[in-house]
Amino acid sequence: MTETKSRNYDVLPILAACLLIILQRVLLSAVEIPQYATNPGRFYIYSFMKVIAGAGLNLIPLYMGYHYQKIYRKNVFSYLSRFFLLYLFIGLCSNVFFYIRSSALNLHDYWLGFFPISQNYFIYAVSCVLLFCSTPWLVKWLEQVSPKLLKNLFFALTLLFVIFPTLFSKDLWGFQEGQNIIWIFYLFFLGYIIKQFNWINKLKFSFLHLAFSVVILGGLILLMTQISLIVRGDASTANRFSVPYSLFSMYYTLSLFIFLQWLSQKMALRVKGPILSTSLITTIVLAYWPLISYRVTTYEKKSFPTSGKAWLLNIFEFVGIYILAAILFTLVCLLLQKTWPFKKINNYLAFNSLSELSQKLRAVKEWLYKKRAIFYVGIFFYFFTFIQIFLLEKKEGWKQTIQVALKVFTQRQSILVLTTFIIMAFFLLLLLLTNRFWYVFSITLVIDLLLTVSSVLKVTLREEPVFPSDLKMLNSISELLAMVSPILIVAGIIIVIFLTISSIIIQRKLQHRYALKFNWKKRVVGILTLLVLLSGVFFINHKNSPSYLLFNLFRVNKTFFNQGDAVRENGPIIQFLNNIDIEIMPEPEGYSKEKIEEIMKKYDEEAENINKTRHDWLNNQTLILNLSESFSDPSRLPNVTVSGNPIPEISQIKKDTTSGLMLSSGYGGGTANIEWQGLTGLDISSLSPTLVTPYTQLVDSQQISPNITNLFDEKIAIHPFTASLYKRKEVFEKFGFEQFYYVDSPDKLTYTDKIARNRYISDESAYKETLKALQSNTETTQFIQLSTMQNHMPYGDFYDQNDFSFEGTAVIDSKKxxxxxxxxxxxxxxxxxxxxxxxxxxxQKPITFVFYGDHLPPLYSGNDMKKYGLEHHETDYFIYSNAYSREQMQKLNKKVVSPNNFSALAFEQANIKVTPFYALLTQVANDLPAATIDPVSSVSNRYNGKQIFVTDKNKMISENELTKAQKEILADYNYIQYDLTAGEQYSAKWAEQKIES
Incomplete structure (x- = not known):
């Protein structure tokens, strides 16, 4: 069998290319690049390996040019669909792998995955495919050229593409490290020349040429490094001749190719074409698909060991992992190509000529034309969604109106597309059920219109969207309509009447044109499929559910603390769906009225026992809970060394009174969640993962919301900031606060001074406001919820003088x-x-002052959050008793607490009596380790992770590691918390009762 007729291909050049490509990818992405100044030996080894690996990309077009006779006679177009399907399969599998590793999906990655040529993406692979498709025409032209002209063309192109860039040390033609399409076509031409003039057999001692070329490259690296040090004082130009298109690299590339090709022919090492093409596709995708290279660099990069041996082993280990992945994917892809689904899809996509491709495109066009009515509906609702989001944005003047329109189109495309998909799924479901096109269109439009109008009105009035829970208010429709402008009501009625009449007329006249032509089997399958898809709305917030992943893919804003901003970003439909999947808390086994009554009785007795040694409340007993925004001692953070102590007074106070660390469920945010725990005594880590923000997702649904204000006569909240976030105004009203002082509140703030250029009211002013409230009432019991806001992010150039500095890698340069x-x-x-x-x-009244930071500022991104998760979720706290109450107080030894422990600890330090509910909280605070959300799983503050416990020795443990007695207390607490938040509230009145005089 002659070479030209053989169906097998020489394997060694391609095998070497794959290995070198993998080595190059590892060197570029998977290990840190050594610098000459810090480690010259490692710098030389790295530079040498990199220039050796650089030939990998050159070998493939050289091989294609050398074996042109086997390629140009093939119908190259017939292979494209198979290549594309393999590329998609490997890319999608890789994306799943990296999602598991990093929990991040990006719609943009998928667009570029399906259409890599659309944004000059995946340049090398696209160039190779274009070369493959062009081979028949290219070879046909080259075969018409005389040998003499071929030689002259070869010398001319080599002079331009190799000699000149080497002489001038510049990438004159933009070859981009050998990935440019012009360079790849040149290499093909060079492979063609090698074949035409039989260089394989004419070049003697090819192995010696290869060895000599390697020695030259190594010597050049040593020489150029020294020259660079002399001329520039650094090694910045040490690798000037190590690029793939330099004369010396090309000598090495040609020597390597000729030797491998000669050896492969001599040893008859050949494989079938599908194995070769599959191996190449697998290797190139794994090594050069930008998504994979980015993910490898970001999430898989090896550390920089002190030992040179360990450094080399890291490289070889990663190369080995890459090779195993390439082999595995190659085997899977070879098997995949033999499966029925792959063959069917491939046959559907495949074409043998440009005319056949044109026919397929015409068939698609005809199909689209037949279904044009449905596509027109999709286009209509796409633009309708744009109008929805546009109307929700605040606009002042025509310039800002244009800016908002451009912003929606340029930055919200994923939301527009996802919303359109959801609407169309609903529309198609109704259409399959009724087969009445215009009735279904009108119903869908009316529902969308109602949601749009109600959302715009509600955002304008209350800075929040329409919630699923708002549907309960339809029972009071007359009251709702009384709040709406009569003009809107009349306009709505006219629109509904118009749509009803027009849809009836059009439907009757054009029924046959718009009726579905499906048989009943297809309709049933379609209905069931759409029902399954739409049922995903009930699992949107279940981590890793298909709908959760889909919403992540489309970059849906899952931040629940600011529903007003979220609906502007997501649109009313997606935000409405976001709020459907809210499970408050898993029901404990055996929950019943009898069980709750049993627990209440138990802690009635426990309260009696505790109160035997406690003092009665004085008539003016006072408690202050002070949440200090972002307060935390930076010197406790790993990889931060602070010069000086910015909090010397608080450090001393902590030594003299009850103090320690507080576990925060957030990092850089989540203030209201900490506040909710402090006020209610309930634990957020016991709630369902889908309940992210109790203020906005839970409190509204509770008929009764027991909290610490129930114990006091006067209840005051001071929040020297706006109150629009987290629905604080509504929540605090439900909690029973009588006065709520915030910026622009009816209860005016008296003190609003700021420090220098800080945008937030100073803590000093907040404390003056608190003192004013304290001094205004010395007769009755008083509770004050104080949030001090001075240290809220962002942290600009606020102060005229900065007295403290630090060192360490925990803070990146831009955050220092x-x-x-x-x-x-x-x-x-x-x-x-x-x-x-x-x-x-x-x-002159008894005051207990609880001070705590709610979370750390988001400034420590240089630290590994998985390694130091706990340290990044611990703030400082202390409980102080004023001089008037100090005689009866008792200092507590509680080193690590949760926010829900504060009320019980405050009463214990004040040594005053408790109600049965607070007797339960006292046992939780004293006998259980502090509970919180797993600090590794809750970095984003967007969902609740699993519950963990932290001992006073700052050690994390799981529930299984609790003692039997601790598990019993935890079970009692969970029963009561479930009953109060998600159950029947049998214990609500019990939890609300006051201290008996």
Whole structure:
């Protein structure tokens, strides 16, 4: 069998190309690049391996040119569909792998995956495919050229593409490290020349040429490094001749190819074409698909070991992993090509000529034309969705109106597309059920219109979207309509009447044109499929459910704390769906009225036992819960060394009173979740993962919301900031606060001073506001919820003087000034707290002051959150008793607490009596380790992770590691929490009762 007729291909050049491509990818992405200044030996080894690996990309077009006779006689177009399907399969599998590793999906990745040529993406692979398709025409032209002209063309192109760039040390033609399409076509031509002039047999001692070329490359790296050091003082130009298109690299590439080709022919090492093409596709996708290279660099990069041996082993280990992945994917893809689904899809997509491709495109066009009515509906609702989001955005003047329109089109495409898909799924379901096109269109439009109008009105009035729970208000439709402008009501009635009449007329006249032509089997399958797809709305917030992944893929904003901003970003439909899947808390086994009554009785007795040694409440007993925004000691963070102590006063207070660390469920955010736990005594880590923000997702649904204000006569909230976030106004009203002081509130803030250029009201002003409230009532019991906002992000150039500095890798360069600003703010807080406590000691009534930070600022991105998750979710707290109450107080030894422990600990330090509910909370605080959300799984603050416990020795443990007695207390607590939040509220009145005089 002659070579030209053989169906097998020489394998060694391609095998070497695959190995070198993998080595190059590992060197570029998977290990840190050594610098000459820090490690010259490693720098030389890396540079040498990189230039050796650089020939891998050159070998493939050389091979194609050399074996042109086997390619140009093939029908190259017939292979494209198979190549594309294999590429998609490998890419999608890789994306699934990296999603598991990083929990991140990106719609843009999929667009570029399906259409890599659309944005000059995946340049090398696209260029090789274009070369493959062009081979028949290219070879046909080359065969018409005389040998003499071929030689002249070869010398001319080599002079331009190799000699000149080498002489001038510039990428003159934009070859992009050998991935440019012009360079790839040149290499094909070079392979063609090697074949035409029989260089394989004419070149003697090919192995010696290869060895000599390798020595030259190594010597050049050594020589150019020294020259670079002399001329520039660094090694920046050490690799100037190591690029794939330099004369020396080309000598090595040609020597390598000729030797491997000669050896492969001599040893008859050949494989079938499908094996060769599948191996190439697999290797190139795994090594050069930009999504994979980015993910490898971001999530899989090896550390930089001190040992050179360990460094080399890291490289070889990663090369081995890559090779195993390539082999595995190759075997799977070879088997996949033999399966019935692959063959069917391939046959559907395949074409043998451009005319056949044109026919297939015409068939698609005809199909689209037949279904044009449905596509027109999709286009209509796409633009209708645009109008929805546009109307929700705030606009002032025509310039901003244009900016908002452009913003929606350019930044919300994924939301527009996803919303259109959802609407169309609903539309098609109704159409399959009724086969009445215009009735279904009108119904869908009316529903969408109602949601649009109600959302715009509600966002305007209350800065929140329409919630699924709002549907309950339809029972009071007359009251709702009374709140709406009569003009809107009349306009709505006219629109509904118009759509009803027009749809009836059109449907009757054009029934046959728009009726579905499906048989009953297809309709049933379609209905069932759409029902399954739409049922995903009930699992949107279940982590890793298909609908959860889909919403992540389309970049849906899952932040629940600011529903107003979220609906502007997501649109009313998606935000409505976002709020459907809210499971409050899993029901404990055996939950019943009898079980709750049994627990209540148990803690009635426990309260009696506790109160035997506690004092009665005084008539003016006072408690202050002070949430200090982002307060945390930066010196406790790993990889941060602070110069000086920005909080010396609070550090001393912590030594003198009950104090320690508080476990925060958030990092950089989640303030209201901490606040909710402090006020209610309930634990967010016991709630369902789908309930992210209790203020906005839970409190509305509770008939009764027991909280610490129930124990006091006067209840005041001070929040020196806006109250629009987290629905605080509505929540605090439901919690029973009588006065709520915030910016622009009816209860005016008296003190609103700020420090220098800080945009937030100072902590000093907040404490003055609190002192005013304390001094206004010395007769009755008083509770104050205080949130101080001075240290809220962002941290700009606020202060005229910054007295503290730091060192360490925990803070990246762009955040370093922010941490300096933050520490200065802490120092101002420290001074304000000292002054506030001095004033508390002057007040003649018993005051217990609980101070705590809600979460850390988002400044420590240089640290590994998985390694230091706990440290990034711990803030500082202390409980202080003023001078008036100090005689009866008792200092507690509680090193690690949760926010839900504060009320019980405050009452214990004040040594005052508790109700049965707070007797339960006292046992939880004293006998259970502090509970929180797993700090690794909750970094994003977007869902609740699994519950973990932290001991006073700051060790994380699971529920299984609790003692039997601790598990019993936890079970009692979970029963009561479930009953209050998601159950029948048998214990609500019991939890609300006050201290008996």
């Amino acid at each position: 000034h922010e941490l300096v600003t933050f520490m200065q703010g802490l120092n101002y807080t420290d001074k304000a707290v000292k002054e506030f406590i001095e004033e508390l000691d002057k007040i």
